[in-house]
Amino acid sequence: MKAELSTVRTFSPNNGLVEERRRQIIQAAFRLIAARGIQKTSIREIASASEMTIGNLYHYIGTREDIIFLAINYGLYQVRKLIKEINDLCETLEPREALKAAIDRYMRYHHANWEGTVFLYKEMGSFSPSLRLPVIEVNSHMHDVFIRILKKGCKTGVFAVTDIDLVASTIVSMGDMWALKRWQFKKNYTLDRYIDSFTEMILALISCT
Amino acid sequence: MKAELSTVRTFSPNNGLVEERRRQIIQAAFRLIAARGIQKTSIREIASASEMTIGNLYHYIGTREDIIFLAINYGLYQVRKLIKEINDLCETLEPREALKAAIDRYMRYHHANWEGTVFLYKEMGSFSPSLRLPVIEVNSHMHDVFIRILKKGCKTGVFAVTDIDLVASTIVSMGDMWALKRWQFKKNYTLDRYIDSFTEMILALISCT
Amino acid sequence: MKAELSTVRTFSPNNGLVEERRRQIIQAAFRLIAARGIQKTSIREIASASEMTIGNLYHYIGTREDIIFLAINYGLYQVRKLIKEINDLCETLEPREALKAAIDRYMRYHHANWEGTVFLYKEMGSFSPSLRLPVIEVNSHMHDVFIRILKKGCKTGVFAVTDIDLVASTIVSMGDMWALKRWQFKKNYTLDRYIDSFTEMILALISCT
Amino acid sequence: MKAELSTVRTFSPNNGLVEERRRQIIQAAFRLIAARGIQKTSIREIASASEMTIGNLYHYIGTREDIIFLAINYGLYQVRKLIKEINDLCETLEPREALKAAIDRYMRYHHANWEGTVFLYKEMGSFSPSLRLPVIEVNSHMHDVFIRILKKGCKTGVFAVTDIDLVASTIVSMGDMWALKRWQFKKNYTLDRYIDSFTEMILALISCT
DNA sequence: CATGAATGAGCTTTCATTCAT
DNA sequence: GATGAATGAAAGCTCATTCAT
Numbered sequence: 001m002k003a004e005l006s007t008v009r010t011f012s013p014n015n016g017l018v019e020e021r022r023r024q025i026i027q028a029a030f031r032l033i034a035a036r037g038i039q040k041t042s043i044r045e046i047a048s049a050s051e052m053t054i055g056n057l058y059h060y061i062g063t064r065e066d067i068i069f070l071a072i073n074y075g076l077y078q079v080r081k082l083i084k085e086i087n088d089l090c091e092t093l094e095p096r097e098a099l100k101a102a103i104d105r106y107m108r109y110h111h112a113n114w115e116g117t118v119f120l121y122k123e124m125g126s127f128s129p130s131l132r133l134p135v136i137e138v139n140s141h142m143h144d145v146f147i148r149i150l151k152k153g154c155k156t157g158v159f160a161v162t163d164i165d166l167v168a169s170t171i172v173s174m175g176d177m178w179a180l181k182r183w184q185f186k187k188n189y190t191l192d193r194y195i196d197s198f199t200e201m202i203l204a205l206i207s208c209t
Numbered sequence: 210m211k212a213e214l215s216t217v218r219t220f221s222p223n224n225g226l227v228e229e230r231r232r233q234i235i236q237a238a239f240r241l242i243a244a245r246g247i248q249k250t251s252i253r254e255i256a257s258a259s260e261m262t263i264g265n266l267y268h269y270i271g272t273r274e275d276i277i278f279l280a281i282n283y284g285l286y287q288v289r290k291l292i293k294e295i296n297d298l299c300e301t302l303e304p305r306e307a308l309k310a311a312i313d314r315y316m317r318y319h320h321a322n323w324e325g326t327v328f329l330y331k332e333m334g335s336f337s338p339s340l341r342l343p344v345i346e347v348n349s350h351m352h353d354v355f356i357r358i359l360k361k362g363c364k365t366g367v368f369a370v371t372d373i374d375l376v377a378s379t380i381v382s383m384g385d386m387w388a389l390k391r392w393q394f395k396k397n398y399t400l401d402r403y404i405d406s407f408t409e410m411i412l413a414l415i416s417c418t
Numbered sequence: 419m420k421a422e423l424s425t426v427r428t429f430s431p432n433n434g435l436v437e438e439r440r441r442q443i444i445q446a447a448f449r450l451i452a453a454r455g456i457q458k459t460s461i462r463e464i465a466s467a468s469e470m471t472i473g474n475l476y477h478y479i480g481t482r483e484d485i486i487f488l489a490i491n492y493g494l495y496q497v498r499k500l501i502k503e504i505n506d507l508c509e510t511l512e513p514r515e516a517l518k519a520a521i522d523r524y525m526r527y528h529h530a531n532w533e534g535t536v537f538l539y540k541e542m543g544s545f546s547p548s549l550r551l552p553v554i555e556v557n558s559h560m561h562d563v564f565i566r567i568l569k570k571g572c573k574t575g576v577f578a579v580t581d582i583d584l585v586a587s588t589i590v591s592m593g594d595m596w597a598l599k600r601w602q603f604k605k606n607y608t609l610d611r612y613i614d615s616f617t618e619m620i621l622a623l624i625s626c627t
Numbered sequence: 628m629k630a631e632l633s634t635v636r637t638f639s640p641n642n643g644l645v646e647e648r649r650r651q652i653i654q655a656a657f658r659l660i661a662a663r664g665i666q667k668t669s670i671r672e673i674a675s676a677s678e679m680t681i682g683n684l685y686h687y688i689g690t691r692e693d694i695i696f697l698a699i700n701y702g703l704y705q706v707r708k709l710i711k712e713i714n715d716l717c718e719t720l721e722p723r724e725a726l727k728a729a730i731d732r733y734m735r736y737h738h739a740n741w742e743g744t745v746f747l748y749k750e751m752g753s754f755s756p757s758l759r760l761p762v763i764e765v766n767s768h769m770h771d772v773f774i775r776i777l778k779k780g781c782k783t784g785v786f787a788v789t790d791i792d793l794v795a796s797t798i799v800s801m802g803d804m805w806a807l808k809r810w811q812f813k814k815n816y817t818l819d820r821y822i823d824s825f826t827e828m829i830l831a832l833i834s835c836t
Numbered sequence: 837c838a839t840g841a842a843t844g845a846g847c848t849t850t851c852a853t854t855c856a857t
Numbered sequence: 858g859a860t861g862a863a864t865g866a867a868a869g870c871t872c873a874t875t876c877a878t
Contacts, residue, residue: 188374198375
């Protein structure tokens with residue numbers, strides 16, 4: 001996150017202050033954008049929501065695009081934290097338990113952060129290629145988390161998976177979908193039931209008999 | 210589609226021409242919106258992409274909102290056609306073959322129409338409730354197509370499915386995802402391989418042993 | 419009216435048709451303009467109110483301004499008719515009766531044609547000088563009607579008037595005002611009472627004692 | 628005036644500046660509207676006449692309607708000041724002198740402020756009812772000024788008036804007319820002569836013999 | 837450091853007018 | 858003679874961005 005921050009223009013030499021002001025801006029922007037979309041969120045609104053004046057806001061960011069860039073990074077930062085958390089969580093567990101825990105954590109993340117998920121899917125199209133790249137990358141990393149668990153399970157003989165990639169994709173996708181189609185799923189499922197049922201389905205698919 | 214068209218203002222008494230010009234407009238709008246989003250697509254761009262002047266465009270539609278309305282209906286109309294097509298296709302087939310054919314057709318649709326899929330997902334958030342409803346409804350109908358096949362298979366004893374709803378959701382979702390994450394999937398799959406592998410996975414999951 | 423008509427462009431060589439079509443247009447325009455003002459009345463509305471197509475309307479008039487020009491002339495034409503009517507009416511009457519009849523007829527005209535009066539006052543400001551001139555002229559003629567009656571009365575010794583011009587102006591103005599401030603006058607007067615009271619006041623002012 | 632100002636949107640927190648900029652805008656708008664009417668006066672013209680850019684103008688007002696609203700209030704504010712001034716002026720004078728002074732002041736006002744008078748008459752028709760009400764009210768108050776003087780004169784036996792209401796209406800109207808028909812009156816009168824002659828006429832009408 | 841006044845391009849929409857059919 | 862499709866300038870309004878204070 002730091003690395004990217006430095007490419008955004010600021011007129012202030014005081015790094016600490018820059019970081020603090022940007023935190024204000026990003027959090028306000030993220031809330032507003034998630035609620036009404038990028039295009040309906042004006043700089044004026046972001047400024048007033050972050051309790052700064054417009055002029056001051058422009059001391060710490062260069063353009064409107066930068067705010068979006070920073071907001072995406074903020075979203076990705078959270079996914080990266082999630083990836084790390086799941087990896088740590090699963091390290092010591094045997095594959096079957098690891099998979100169950102990973103799915104559980106992953107789904108709950110999307111439940112709590114659906115705004116972020118929706119935001120990334122919705123706005124991907126309007127990102128410039130340089131913004132799109134890190135999104136794709138983080139998505140890949142998420143994917144790898146499940147690949148690793150599945151591979152480990154195959155090695156230890158607990159799982160038998162024909163197409164590991166596809167299973168991982170399905171898991172990742174069905175988490176995103178819980179956020180994207182929440183209005184659809186909530187007709188038939190609670191979060192807990194969804195997790196249970198989905199986990200059971202995946203395990204049925206890959207368990208050795 | 211006809212019914213909705215008639216609620217949109219036009220200054221032309223020539224119905225045939227109205228339909229033709231609106232087709233031009235909708236298709237141009239559809240392409241542009243899918244590419245850059247509703248908010249970044251201006252009337253000027255739609256006009257020039259549909260090779261009309263702004264003034265002339267406003268002979269055939271009432272407001273910018275109308276274009277979006279018509280574009281959504283255009284997207285939904287195609288999904289409705291797909292649903293009908295798959296239903297017809299599967300009517301005479303036995304469940305296993307029906308499912309294979311349905312998945313095949315469904316995935317190929319998303320491959321060819323990814324713009325429509327992306328459009329609907331991206332813009333759902335900015336729809337007014339009255340526009341959102343038909344989108345949800347069509348999605349439900351798509352879902353039902355697979356539910357029906359799965360149920361029939363269970364009845365004839367070819368399939369054994371724990372959670373029919375979830376399997377149907379997974380199929381529907383993984384079709385959408387082929388459009389939404391095409392940049393991701395295309396790293397590992399061709400369309401044909403994706404269809405084969407996904408079909409195999411679903412069959413493995415539900416086939417009676 | 420004829421004279422002015424000929425300065426307005428037409429593509430038709432058929433004078434009878436031109437006159438008929440213009441009558442259609444003017445009457446529709448006059449109604450619409452009186453109701454919502456010149457600027458809020460579009461050519462499209464005038465065309466459809468006169469049951470013609472836009473293209474056809476432009477066969478018989480040159481520009482939007484022409485319609486306004488013709489509508490004013492239509493209004494002035496009515497005032498000219500009124501002037502003639504009052505003159506004819508008063509010719510044979512002795513001054514006192516003539517004045518009473520003239521005021522009566524004049525006030526009743528404004529009562530029935532308040533839209534025309536309001537129209538002329540409101541839109542005078544937006545007229546080009548060449549349009550303003552005939553309006554001023556007609557107003558002068560109206561003025562002269564009362565001047566003539568008053569003078570005759572002075573000559574015959576029935577009236578004694580210090581400033582004939584001012585009395586005439588007062589009469590003309592208080593007729594216009596019945597149209598312009600109808601919301602004000604109608605609080606205290608009916609038309610009949612207004613006529614009676616006003617006539618009585620004027621006679622009190624100018625009668626020889 | 629203050630009260631209404633505060634309901635109009637501004638982006639500026641500097642009240643003094645808001646007031647100053649609005650004064651610029653209102654005065655420019657007032658001049659333009661009086662000259663060519665509300666509908667022919669564009670925001671672009673108002674902006675350039677008040678020597679501001681469009682964007683800046685919209686820092687201080689919310690909509691075009693607001694400008695009209697403020698301009699009307701500016702006009703009414705001046706009439707209200709006039710009413711107060713005449714009332715103060717006449718308080719200590721005996722009726723005959725009071726009436727002379729009131730007419731004098733009233734006519735001179737219309738002479739100096741004919742733009743305001745024309746503005747109010749011309750645009751009344753396009754006002755919304757909520758804007759029309761205060762105009763009518765102020766007009767009534769003006770009326771009452773003369774009613775009061777006339778009544779006082781009747782009570783003290785200086786005047787004998789058959790229809791006080793009508794005489795007051797005539798005075799008020801003939802002031803308005805000096806503004807509305809200035810092109811007509813100026814052919815025969817200077818302001819001073821008009822005042823003298825009109826005053827004389829009214830006094831002749833109401834004086835006890 | 838912070839402020840917010842000012843800019844002006846761009847948005848959606850309307851409408852008088854022309855001209856090929 | 859009649860039609861109406863097409864044009865494009867101009868309307869009211871918004872908003873990212875700059876810069877003097």
